[in-house]
Amino acid sequence: MTSIGRHLTIDMYGCNYDHLNNLEFIKTAMLAAIKETNLTLLDLVGHQTEPQGLTVIALLGQSHMSIHTFPEQSYAAIDIFSYGDYTHPDKALTVFKKILRPEKTRMTNIMRGLQKDMKPRIRVSIAPLRRMRNTSARVWRFLRNK
Template sequence: MRKVLGRHLAVDLYDCSFENLDNMDFIKTAIYAAISESAMTPLEFSCHKFEPQGIAALMLLSEGHINLHTYPDLGYAAIDIFSCEDQARPNVMIKILKHYFRPGKIKTTTIKRGDFGSERDMRPRVKVSVAPLRRVRDTGARVLKFLSRPK
């Protein structure tokens, strides 16, 4: 018997390009590339462009779904991936999306879904990774702040 029915990954991408986040063709290409590399089967795709900016996209999969909302003015994309098949590889999907969007920072929260008693709660597992250039920029800002503090 399976321990859980599926995995739900909530992915936050920060410091992404405005142009990419507001481009429907780019979003569709990125999603299809991620699906083809992750051993998932697409069923139906839907996408909507908001005015003045932003996109919502949804791909139904045989093994779950992926949905994405972009906030170009903030350089931010919110992505949800649900996978209910053991052979599906949602982590590969995240890797491909990271390659396309090139975020400065990515935060991934994983939740086990359909847990029938093996876990006491739905405590998510969170992973944060920061691009090397952002890490250097943030460290430089902290050093300057430290050096400029009153003595």
């Protein structure tokens, strides 16, 4: 089965509060991850939320990468969607682990656009065919008995 792209979701628990609340630190981490995964950066936008936390989104030539931090919970949510055989989005996990040093990490790998999922689902009822078969069998029996 071939897919159009890969979507990784990474949950990081137990990260350092100061790192998760530092916009420049997170931007630097994301740039390192983009370089390591062989993705092409088109634009990088960051926003510091109040009273704490931030969001950084990278528009890539092969889709996007985002990170949302929740320092009060020592948690970071990272999404990476990419397509192309030459990209390696799973390498970003290694980079983010090394930089953010979480206590616990969970990664989910979602294959997007699988061909089997793209086929339309058609529901066929067999009842009309059975009725027709049974009717023709009754006609043949009737004719045979005459």
